[in-house]
Amino acid sequence: MKKPRTKVKQDPKTELVAVSFSPGEKALLDTYIRRKRLKSRSGFIRRVVMNAVLGDTGSNKATLFDLPPEEDPV
DSSP: OOOOOOOOOOOOOOOOOOOOOOHHHHHHHHHHHHHHTOSOHHHHHHHHHHHHHHHHHHHTOOOTTOOOTTTOOO
């Protein structure tokens, strides 16, 4: 028997960000969304962008043994 899902209160999404895709990129995106049977294109794009942003910030945090900027290989 499946456990009932509890609803999580989300912040309202009131800020608009416009993104432009080439016709080929949009076709690829639409094909992916259709094949994965995703309900919302905007929700998918939001999730991908936020995962990229949040994943990137974790790799840039300071550590105890950071090299000075002139010796940093990155």
